[in-house]
Amino acid sequence: MFGWLVWRDxxxxxxRRADVLATLFFFIIVVSLFPLGIGPERETLRTIAPGVVxxxxxxxxxxxxxxxxGNDYQDGTLEQLLLTPQPAYLVVLxxxxxxxxxxxxxxxxxxxxLGVQFGLSQNGLAIVVVSLLLGTPVLxxxxxxxxxxxxxxxxxxxxxxxxxxxxxxxxxxxxSGAVQASVTGSSPQAWLLLLGAMxxxxxxxxxxxxxxxxxxxxx
Amino acid sequence: xxxxxxxxxxxxxxxxYLWNSGIDFSLCLQCRSQTKVYGTRYGIKVVxxxxxxxxxxxKCGNFMSKNRINLYKYAAPANFYPLAGKLIxxxxxxxxxxxxxxxxxxxxxxxxxxxxxxxxRILFIHVPAAWMGMFLYxxxxxxxxxxxxxxxxxxxxxxxxxxxxxxxxxxxxxVTGSLWGRxxxxxxxxxxxxxxxxLILLFLYIGFISLQSSIDDARRAxxxxxxxxxxxxxNVPIIYFSVQWWNSLHQGATIxxxxxxxxxxxxxxxxxxxxxxxxxxxxxVLVRVRYIIRxxxxxxxxxxxxxx
Amino acid sequence: MLEVINLTCVRGTRRLFRDLNxxxxxxxxxxxxGPNGSGKTSLLRILxxxxxxxxxxxxxxxxxxxxxxxxxxxxxxxxxxxxxVKDELSALENLRISSAVSGKRxxxxxxxxxxxxxxLSEQQNLPARVLSAGQRRRLGMTRLLTSPAKxxxxxxxxxxxxxxxxxxxREFIGNHLQQNGIAIVATHQxxxxxxxxxxxxxxx
Numbered sequence: 001m002f003g004w005l006v007w008r009d010x011x012x013x014x015x016r017r018a019d020v021l022a023t024l025f026f027f028i029i030v031v032s033l034f035p036l037g038i039g040p041e042r043e044t045l046r047t048i049a050p051g052v053v054x055x056x057x058x059x060x061x062x063x064x065x066x067x068x069x070g071n072d073y074q075d076g077t078l079e080q081l082l083l084t085p086q087p088a089y090l091v092v093l094x095x096x097x098x099x100x101x102x103x104x105x106x107x108x109x110x111x112x113x114l115g116v117q118f119g120l121s122q123n124g125l126a127i128v129v130v131s132l133l134l135g136t137p138v139l140x141x142x143x144x145x146x147x148x149x150x151x152x153x154x155x156x157x158x159x160x161x162x163x164x165x166x167x168x169x170x171x172x173x174x175x176s177g178a179v180q181a182s183v184t185g186s187s188p189q190a191w192l193l194l195l196g197a198m199x200x201x202x203x204x205x206x207x208x209x210x211x212x213x214x215x216x217x218x219x
Numbered sequence: 220x221x222x223x224x225x226x227x228x229x230x231x232x233x234x235x236y237l238w239n240s241g242i243d244f245s246l247c248l249q250c251r252s253q254t255k256v257y258g259t260r261y262g263i264k265v266v267x268x269x270x271x272x273x274x275x276x277x278k279c280g281n282f283m284s285k286n287r288i289n290l291y292k293y294a295a296p297a298n299f300y301p302l303a304g305k306l307i308x309x310x311x312x313x314x315x316x317x318x319x320x321x322x323x324x325x326x327x328x329x330x331x332x333x334x335x336x337x338x339x340r341i342l343f344i345h346v347p348a349a350w351m352g353m354f355l356y357x358x359x360x361x362x363x364x365x366x367x368x369x370x371x372x373x374x375x376x377x378x379x380x381x382x383x384x385x386x387x388x389x390x391x392x393x394v395t396g397s398l399w400g401r402x403x404x405x406x407x408x409x410x411x412x413x414x415x416x417x418l419i420l421l422f423l424y425i426g427f428i429s430l431q432s433s434i435d436d437a438r439r440a441x442x443x444x445x446x447x448x449x450x451x452x453x454n455v456p457i458i459y460f461s462v463q464w465w466n467s468l469h470q471g472a473t474i475x476x477x478x479x480x481x482x483x484x485x486x487x488x489x490x491x492x493x494x495x496x497x498x499x500x501x502x503x504v505l506v507r508v509r510y511i512i513r514x515x516x517x518x519x520x521x522x523x524x525x526x527x
Numbered sequence: 528m529l530e531v532i533n534l535t536c537v538r539g540t541r542r543l544f545r546d547l548n549x550x551x552x553x554x555x556x557x558x559x560x561g562p563n564g565s566g567k568t569s570l571l572r573i574l575x576x577x578x579x580x581x582x583x584x585x586x587x588x589x590x591x592x593x594x595x596x597x598x599x600x601x602x603x604x605x606x607x608x609x610x611x612v613k614d615e616l617s618a619l620e621n622l623r624i625s626s627a628v629s630g631k632r633x634x635x636x637x638x639x640x641x642x643x644x645x646x647l648s649e650q651q652n653l654p655a656r657v658l659s660a661g662q663r664r665r666l667g668m669t670r671l672l673t674s675p676a677k678x679x680x681x682x683x684x685x686x687x688x689x690x691x692x693x694x695x696x697r698e699f700i701g702n703h704l705q706q707n708g709i710a711i712v713a714t715h716q717x718x719x720x721x722x723x724x725x726x727x728x729x730x731x
Contacts, residue, residue, distance in 0.1 A: 004627040008616075015615040076609025077625075079577055079636075085601035128569045145450055149443045153433045162429050163447060166422040167454050170461035177465065198457075209450050216442040219578040370579075434538055 001086050009098030013070070019067060024106045027060035031114045042119050047117035050179030053128060057107050058139065058168050064103040065143040068091035068095055069214065073151050079218055088211035092148075096140050096207065120183065121126050127182040127192075134195040135175040141206040143166050148213035171198060173214045296373050296512045301507040310505070314498035321491035329484040338402040343485075345395035347493040348388045349413075350516050351500060352420055355385030356455070359427070360448040367445035373508075375441035376515070378448065379431055380507035386424035393417055412466040418457045423451045437515055528553050529574070529678060529709060534583035543569055547583070549728060551709045553677075556700070556725035559713040567630040567713040568608065568682055574682050574711060575605040587678075604676035606684060608669035618647050618666050621655055626673045633673060639681050645695060660687040671699065679703055679710040686715070698724075699707045 012019055034052045035045060072078040081091050111132055112125045120128065146164035150156040178191035293299050325343040332339045359381040366375030396414050397407055408414070427447055434440035534547040543566030551557050559567045571579040574585055576592050576599060585592045588596050592599045612621055619638055626633045633641075645665040650658055655666065664687055671679060679700070685693050697718065700710050712718060 001628055001630055004624060008613075008624045008628065011620075012613060012615050075613065076607055076611040077423065077611075077613060079605070079607060080611045080625065081628065082577065083575060083600050083603065083605055085597045086628075087597060087632070093357065145446070149430060149447060150433070155433070159429055159433055161420075163426040166419050166426060166458070169419060170454075170457050173461045173465045177468065194461075202515055205453075206450075209446055213443065213446045215577075219439060219572070438537075 001084070002090055005081075005091065005094035006098045006101075009095060010101065011155050013098070020064075020102055020106070023060050023064045023103055024110065026063060027107050028110065028114065029055050030056040030059060032117070035117075038092040045118045046120065046183065049115060049120050049124070050128070050176040050183065052118070053111055053114060053179070054131075054135075054172050054176040056134060057111070057136065058165070058172055060107060060130050060169075061104060061136065061143060061162060063157070063172040064099070064156055065147040065160050065164070067103070068099045068140075068147045069145050069151055070138040070147070070156075073218075078151075078214070082214060083219060088214060089207050090212070092144060092207040092210045093203075094208075096137075096144050099144070100137050104132075104140060108132045108136060120179075124179060125189050127179050130192060131175040131178040131188075131195060134192060134199055135171050138171050138195070138202045139168060141202050141210075142171075143214060144210045145206055148210045148217060151214070171195070174198065211217040249266035264334035272462060294371060294373055296516055297360045299373055300509055300512050303509050307474055307502050307505050310498045311500035314495050314502055317491055317498060321495050322493060324484060325488035329488050331481055336401065336402075340384060341395050341399045343488050343492055345392055345399055346489055347496045348392035349417060350493060351496045352385055352389035352392055352417065352424075353455075355381055355388060355500060356420060356424065356448075359385060360445075360452040363441070363448045367442050372438075372441070372515075373512075375438075375445065376508050376511045377504065378444060379441070380511055381500075381506045382424060382428050382431070383507070384503050386421060386428065388496070388500075389417060389424060393421065401408065410466070411464045412459075415466070416462050419458050419462070420455070423455070427451070528588055529605075530586040530589075531574070531717050532584045532586065534570070534585065535581045536566055536573060536578075537581040538566075538569060541583065542581075549726065551711060551726075553707040553709060554704050555709055556704055556718070557709075557711045558718055558725060558727045559711065560715075560727060561713075570711055571605070571607070571680050571682050571711065573653075575603050576600065578659075580638075581686065601675075601700075602677045603680060604671050604674040604678070605680045605682075606667055606671060610656075610663045611670070612655045612663050612666050615654060617652045617654055618642060619651040621666060622673070625670055629674060631673055631675070641672055644672065646668055646691070646727045661689055661692055664688055665692055665695075668696065668699065671703075677708050679708060679712075681710065681712045683713060683715065686716075 031052055031108065034048065038044060038048065068079055074083065082088055084091070108129060111128050115125045115128050143160070143164050146160045146167075150159045153159060174191050174195045178195065181188040181191055192206035293302055321343070325340055329340070329343075331337060359378045362374045362381065363378035366373070366378060367372060393414065396417065400409055400414075401407055408459055431440045431444045432449055434443060529551040531547055531549050535545045547570070549557070559570065561567050569578065573580045576585075576596075578671040579593075585596060587599050587602065611625065613624075616624065619635070619642065619643070622632050622638050622642060623635075626638075639648070639651060642648055645668060647658075647662060647665055647669075650662060655663060658666065664684075668684070671681075681700075684696055684700075688696065700718075703710055
């Protein structure tokens with residue numbers, strides 16, 4: 001059942017490719033805005049690169065959060081998912097996994113290309129990818145809590161941003177910290193381990209909060 | 220002796236005991252059968268008995284035994300409303316007194332600091348405000364959690380009432396922290412761990428308040444707020460730790476707040492002002508919760524009697 | 528057997544119904560009648576466990592549904608106002624996927640057979656987006672046919688259906704009742720299920 005749900009979400013995302021690509025283009029555009037706003041000096045760009053890539057990834061993730069449950073909420077599928085004999089925890093995990101594959105993996109794949117624009121070294125690019133790989137699932141699963149709380153509300157997008165950004169801050173700090181560490185020559189290991197710890201903890205606890213929030217919102 | 224009431228025009232029923240709780244179901248102590256709410260008399264709910272299984276055991280509230288204080292009855296917004304009204308001056312007046320006393324001690328009794336001169340005195344407001352911001356967030360999360368877990372409306376209303384006060388204290392601590400920093404560091408804002416964490420705490424408060432104000436249905440707002448507050452409370456240590464880490468790596472202005480010795484009168488002033496802030500918070504939260512009760516219980520007839 | 532004990536429902540500041548008591552036994556049909564806004568949908572959602580009542584309890588075979596949780600969900604099939612039909616999937620895919628997600632896998636042959644029973648054979652590969660309202664409702668009903676649930680909770684099942692489809696629905700509900708299932712249906716129109724045991728509840 002888990003597999004079927006993930007598969008279903010992947011098919012649905014594929015048939016609505018435009019939505020998914022919009023998030024990716026948003027990420028690219030935002031990253032490109034910074035040099036335009038700050039100036040193209042190589043050194044400056046190299047210094048701000050970790051932060052810029054991560055902040056843009058955060059913002060792009062946030063934009064896509066409405067899509068985790070929004071569509072299902074509107075056509076009544078979400079209720080049916082909550083009425084299956086499967087625990088809601090697994091339903092949430094399946095949807096978050098599908099969301100991560102669809103919305104976050106493209107970011108992870110394109111980030112190195114953008115990193116090159118900012119003059120990051122090979123090592124830096126590798127750490128960018130690894131940190132995003134570890135951090136984006138956390139963004140998805142913590143974001144799912146915000147998405148579930150704001151289902152069906154007016155201006156849900158902005159509200160979700162308000163709710164979820166403070167919770168994203170540790171991920172941002174650890175993620176960009178890892179990249180910065182590699183840029184300045186020190187070891188990013190500690191940061192990456194912390195990211196990994198956050199990943200495990202959030203995967204265990206956040207879906208529980210999300211399923212509680214779903215039941216509250218679906219009433 | 221127990222008295223039994225019945226609604227006007229109806230014959231007296233066997234079990235007409237008075238009880239109160241926030242939930243419409245309870246068990247009458249005398250006949251142990253399930254009771255349903257019938258109507259109100261003197262602001263207290265009157266019940267009649269129906270025969271079904273017992274669900275709950277709460278003591279009948281007001282007429283059971285005059286010398287025992289039954290606290291459960293105050294869990295109902297209906298009964299808490301007048302109690303809160305009576306309590307407000309009990310907290311507001313001492314709060315004002317302590318505040319004046321604390322300011323006096325802080326500004327006239329406490330000595331001038333060797334390093335920072337007179338400008339450190341703003342800490343007397345900054346430190347209590349920062350502590351209040353943090354304590355109130357935890358308290359708000361506890362109330363919201365209790366309101367969600369036990370389906371207690373009043374607890375959720377208390378959480379909603381606490382949130383603006385907590386946000387205001389956090390904001391005050393940010394502003395006063397910045398004002399303190401200006402003479403000490405030369406800039407209006409610095410990204411040290413404490414100020415940054417306080418800023419994030421303010422964002423958490425704003426998120427909670429925005430979420431609750433965007434949801435029209437009161438109970439959904441209560442429960443959604445509870446989930447958010449509990450998630451926030453668990454995240455606060457994580458956020459604080461990560462900001463500490465971030466700050467220690469990017470060695471900016473390393474200011475330690477304890478860069479001066481605290482004279483006893485300084486500590487006294489801070490504690491007095493902290494007490495004043497607590498009393499003030501309680502008074503203001505009670506005022507606000509009365510407002511929320513009034514807003515939400517518009518349909519209840521008891522309200523007209525209580526506010527008449 | 529479903530028992531409803533002293534159920535009270537509050538939506539916003541309105542109390543929709545108070546101290547509702549009834550029970551439904553095997554093979555029984557319960558019709559809910561009442562004007563719009565009288566609380567039929569709210570009651571049905573409380574009965575399936577999606578919403579929590581302000582007071583009262585619902586029991587399935589003697590145990591509260593709150594404590595049964597997933598076990599209870601396995602015995603309930605709910606068809607609400609919305610059809611739970613995904614626009615981007617074809618009728619066949621909708622049926623197969625929704626069935627698989629609820630735990631019962633259907634292969635293509637079985638799925639086609641069910642679609643032909645509700646009269647959607649020709650539309651089986653069309654995206655659900657292009658189906659009419661009546662066809663989507665019928666597609667939603669296929670979920671009832673594949674589910675092993677004993678309790679059917681149906682909200683306005685006959686709306687937007689033409690005569691043939693309405694007769695089909697009556698047939699399905701009738702079969703379900705004959706197999707000792709329970710059906711609770713909110714409806715504007717008379718169900719006219721001749722011969723079925725049942726009660727009628729009026730929420731006014």
